Amino acid sequence: MVNTYGKLRIGxxxxxxxxxxxxxxxxxxxxxxxxxxxxxxxxMRTVAKRAFQKAVVTGDLQKFAGLDLDAVYVLTPIPSHYFxxxxxxxxxxxxxxxxxxxxxxxxxxxxxxxxxxxxxGGANMVGYMKRFGVAFNQVKALLDKQVLGELRSFEGxxxxxxxxxxxxGSTVSAGRGGVVEDLGSHIVDLALxxxxxxxxxxxxxxxxxxxxxxxxxxxxVVGQDGLEGRFDVSWRRSGxxxxxxxxxxxxTKGAVYANDDEVRxxxxxxxPKSWYRLDMNDNVGYFLGGAExxxxxxxxxxxxxxxxxxxxxxxxxxxxxxLLDQVRRQISR
Amino acid sequence: xSNQKLSLLVGDNPFHGISHLSQVRAxxxxxxxSTEHAAHLVELSLQNGADGFMFSVDETTLSILAQLRQSxxxxxxxxxxxxxAYEYVRKATQTGGVAGLAxxxxxELIFSSNIKVxxxxxxxxxxxxxxxxxxxxxxxxxxxxxxxxxxxxxLDAFMLHEIITDMALALNMEQLCKGYINFLxxxxxxxxxxxxxxxxxxxxxxEWGLDFSKLTLTSSxxxxxxxxxPSQCECExxxxxxxxxxxxxxxxxxxxxxxxxxxxxxxxxxxxxxxLVIGVSKxxxxxxxxxVFRGIAQ
Numbered sequence: 067m068v069n070t071y072g073k074l075r076i077g078x079x080x081x082x083x084x085x086x087x088x089x090x091x092x093x094x095x096x097x098x099x100x101x102x103x104x105x106x107x108x109x110m111r112t113v114a115k116r117a118f119q120k121a122v123v124t125g126d127l128q129k130f131a132g133l134d135l136d137a138v139y140v141l142t143p144i145p146s147h148y149f150x151x152x153x154x155x156x157x158x159x160x161x162x163x164x165x166x167x168x169x170x171x172x173x174x175x176x177x178x179x180x181x182x183x184x185x186x187g188g189a190n191m192v193g194y195m196k197r198f199g200v201a202f203n204q205v206k207a208l209l210d211k212q213v214l215g216e217l218r219s220f221e222g223x224x225x226x227x228x229x230x231x232x233x234x235g236s237t238v239s240a241g242r243g244g245v246v247e248d249l250g251s252h253i254v255d256l257a258l259x260x261x262x263x264x265x266x267x268x269x270x271x272x273x274x275x276x277x278x279x280x281x282x283x284x285x286x287v288v289g290q291d292g293l294e295g296r297f298d299v300s301w302r303r304s305g306x307x308x309x310x311x312x313x314x315x316x317x318t319k320g321a322v323y324a325n326d327d328e329v330r331x332x333x334x335x336x337x338p339k340s341w342y343r344l345d346m347n348d349n350v351g352y353f354l355g356g357a358e359x360x361x362x363x364x365x366x367x368x369x370x371x372x373x374x375x376x377x378x379x380x381x382x383x384x385x386x387x388x389l390l391d392q393v394r395r396q397i398s399r
Numbered sequence: 400x401s402n403q404k405l406s407l408l409v410g411d412n413p414f415h416g417i418s419h420l421s422q423v424r425a426x427x428x429x430x431x432x433s434t435e436h437a438a439h440l441v442e443l444s445l446q447n448g449a450d451g452f453m454f455s456v457d458e459t460t461l462s463i464l465a466q467l468r469q470s471x472x473x474x475x476x477x478x479x480x481x482x483x484a485y486e487y488v489r490k491a492t493q494t495g496g497v498a499g500l501a502x503x504x505x506x507e508l509i510f511s512s513n514i515k516v517x518x519x520x521x522x523x524x525x526x527x528x529x530x531x532x533x534x535x536x537x538x539x540x541x542x543x544x545x546x547x548x549x550x551x552x553x554l555d556a557f558m559l560h561e562i563i564t565d566m567a568l569a570l571n572m573e574q575l576c577k578g579y580i581n582f583l584x585x586x587x588x589x590x591x592x593x594x595x596x597x598x599x600x601x602x603x604x605x606e607w608g609l610d611f612s613k614l615t616l617t618s619s620x621x622x623x624x625x626x627x628x629p630s631q632c633e634c635e636x637x638x639x640x641x642x643x644x645x646x647x648x649x650x651x652x653x654x655x656x657x658x659x660x661x662x663x664x665x666x667x668x669x670x671x672x673x674x675l676v677i678g679v680s681k682x683x684x685x686x687x688x689x690x691v692f693r694g695i696a697q
Contacts (some may be wrong), residue, residue, distance in 0.1 A: 093569045103569075327422055344623050344653060349626070349628045350628055351629050352628065354562075363543040
């Protein structure tokens with residue numbers, strides 16, 4: 067893509083943790099200009115004006131119209147994704163859209179957004195950045211080579227201590243929605259990426275912080291050729307300084323265990339083999355928050371420039387929302 | 400490596416339950432930890448060749464320092480890093496995001512920081528001038544350190560944590576960095592920066608005309624290129640360009656992937672390092688690691 071500015075002009079909506087991090091990372095790409103920022107908080111807009119002196123900073127998304135933006139990053143809380151993305155497409159603000167996971171709050175809204183994006187064209191991407199982690203890419207390579215033989219079962223987990231110390235009855239987790247979207251969506255996306263379509267057979271939720279909060283969720287799935295899987299997701303686990311995502315996959319020839327940092331392969335009749343991040347070339351052009359974020363941004367920007375379809379797009383993210391929808395239906399039974 | 404004697408510093412990552420190699424390993428290790436044990440490991444390291452302690456400013460390390468001071472231990476050289484990012488990410492989670500964190504932190508700064516700093520910067524703080532906010536914040540962290548180490552404590556350097564350094568670099572915030580340096584110099588503390596993007600920092604600082612000889616820089620240097628972005632080769636080249644800076648190498652054992660004896664040869668060949676920081680989680684590490692490195696540090 068060539069524009070009159072010689073650089074990709076990016077708009078960012080939402081200046082929370084992810085908004086600040088992506089805005090900084092984008093600023094390190096020589097072919098990118100962070101041209102516009104939008105946030106409803108006056109405090110954050112004031113700070114943003116100091117930090118991004120050449121950018122348009124506004125609390126009104128409508129002001130993005132006419133700024134000739136090549137792409138917009140939507141980094142707001144999940145419930146707002148649907149309205150913001152619809153507005154971006156409807157007003158022709160940008161046809162290339164990056165949104166932090168999940169695509170929207172419900173499967174039906176995500177379906178609408180996916181249809182909208184198909185009509186509009188352009189590159190669209192959902193920030194399932196675990197696909198850009200070296201450990202999970204190593205697992206993908208092993209599975210593609212069928213090192214484990216036929217896949218029999220897997221267990222996936224997503225744990226954090228974000229609300230481990232929060233007293234019962236607190237509503238502090240409410241702003242983050244439910245744990246299954248917040249943390250669970252990452253591990254579900256990885257599973258769909260590695261194993262293909264899955265269907266939920268049972269699900270169980272625990273509300274520990276407040277009666278309406280979803281703090282621990284476990285659910286079972288079946289996949290192709292009799293593959294069985296189980297997920298455990300919680301943001302109240304003690305000892306998880308950083309959110310951690312992991313998989314254990316069992317095949318006819320052995321098993322592989324992987325989390326963000328390491329991969330361990332155990333094949334029948336062979337000594338176990340381990341790889342750490344540094345064995346898998348984890349260095350990136352600019353490190354901020356995690357190597358995965360830089361790779362994810364680089365990939366999206368390349369797709370915007372070349373017109374290629376991003377790895378984690380609205381269509382693949384729709385499958386995550388579909389599976390989460392199945393989890394919700396199972397819970398409400 | 401230059402001819403001058405290398406500083407050997409005890410790092411605090413293991414005391415926070417951090418392992419950049421494996422979170423699983425860190426969790427297992429952290430279950431055995433206590434402030435008393437951590438203080439004992441620092442003391443043991445100092446007795447076996449370490450020259451000082453590099454620490455993130457938070458409740459855990461301040462308690463370790465208080466414990467060391469109470470037991471009459473010689474603290475050696477002290478290098479502080481702030482903010483302890485994890486503490487603030489947790490606060491952001493529990494106060495409703497970045498805006499919530501900013502409000503909470505603003506209150507803490509105003510009520511606990513050096514009143515002179517707050518007063519002299521008040522109009523700019525109210526306008527959310529980032530430079531004034533950073534100065535007030537640094538004064539706040541210095542006051543936290545002095546509250547446990549005593550007002551006369553000599554800090555060898557105060558370093559901005561990588562998350563702030565690397566955001567400031569990404570946004571080309573020259574005035575913010577210069578204001579921070581000037582403020583610390585006015586407090587007679589050597590300014591420093593921790594970064595995960597060493598070549599980028601060296602190039603930016605050169606572009607801004609900063610005097611490297613007045614700065615302490617901390618970044619990863621190790622035999623296997625672990626956390627050396629964008630590449631080991633570029634980090635080594637940047638080390639030569641940062642001539643005059645006090646450069647402290649971290650992750651020298653690649654978070655435990657390398658044994659001290661495996662790590663030494665590479666570090667010994669590097670030109671421009673002034674010190675090494677190494678975390679220890681066991682008594683054996685505290686006694687053996689610094690003895691091994693002391694051999695090349697003379």
